[in-house]
Amino acid sequence: MEKIVIKGGKALNGTVTASGAKNAVLPIIAASIVGSGTSIIKNVPHLEDVTTMNELLIQMGVDLTINDTTNIEICADHITNPKAPYEIVKTMRASILALGPLLTKYGRAEVSLPGGCAIGARPVDIHLKGLEAMGAEIHVENGYIIAKADRLKGCQYYMDKVTVTGTENLLIAATLAEGETILENCATEPEVVDLTKYLLNMGAKIEGIGTSVLKITGVDKLYGCEHVVIPDRIEIGTFLVAAAATGGKITVNKVVPHDLESVLIKLRESGAEITVTEDSVSLNMHGERPKPVNINTAPHPAFPTDMQAQFCSLNAIASGYSIVTENLFENRFMHINELVRMGADITVSHNQAVIHGVERLNGAPTTATDLRASASLVIAGLVAEGISEIYDIHFIDRGYEVIEEKLSQLGADIKRVSY
């Protein structure tokens, strides 16, 4: 087993490069199923979730080769087992992204029903209703979604809620459906846009890119292509918040600043000087204590739920009080108990955390409970006085590429230790 050990109190300083986006590469790898021939995906981050998605495709019969550390080649011409088994889905809910591609290309799919997860119930009803609207026959048997269709048919479908992977599943499914599909109330996250670009490169016909209404005209065949995955805005945001919390000064390279707008607004409000170029973001906190900032999570372009936990750590040591409201997931405050154990003054009521900033946090052993909660504990450890240990770091490895190496590069005293 491994844990992360941090000696807090050092301001981050220096330059770091962002990795490819986890939430873009996962649907892109899944979407490779619909292409004939080989796709080459570049700027792939080295993450547990990517390994899981690769294993999922390999056990289906997909020919998948990792070329070097950041490129993979995928050929899904000979899928023999269009199934996402429970053993894989239980470790990664994003496995549901195999459903749309398998069904539209092979006319059948079996995907284990994802259960709830640490941050809430997370149903997939919208994915299923949308595919049914395209003519799929779907039933649930022994914990598996069994879906069949001769060929999916275009339709008009309004999603009750804005769902990222729901939009992605239905978008991919529609690319090979017969006729025209209009998807309404789509997620507009940059990762959905990146997937759309990949599908367009494969030969798909999609209008409305980046908007909440996507019009897809089904084609008979799609082709493998090359695609470079966008940078991970959540990883970038996490480094920026870590620098702000420690009073530091950093530059993150390989960034699309526009995708981070709502996060940069909140960082400026917290007192950070932010400078952007075409592909970098610099933050300078001038050694000052952060000001408190209220956070209200909502679908893109509003403030992302995946940055909520990190801002809780920033607010925990801010010069005043703030309210953080989580509107997407019902159980996404598990980091709060751990922050309180480090000396934070936070109370949670329903979906709101009321945070009274304290002058300092104290190092403590803590346990990661989900991916972004673990990032908030790393940030808390970086600012705390003394030593912090973070257990259950497999959550961090799901979404952050060598986080301890990148933070060390910025001057943090952080290491991974086996025990």
Ligand code: UD1
């Ligand atoms: C994706 C991201 C995750 C991020 C989340 C919200 C990936 C792999 N993961 O998760 O990091 O936190 O978006 O930005 O991209 N819902 C339903 N029925 C459905 C689908 C969703 O009720 O069929 C609800 C969910 O419970 C939640 C809300 O819709 O309350 C948004 O969830 P959704 O956007 O689907 O999250 P994911 O796609 O799972």
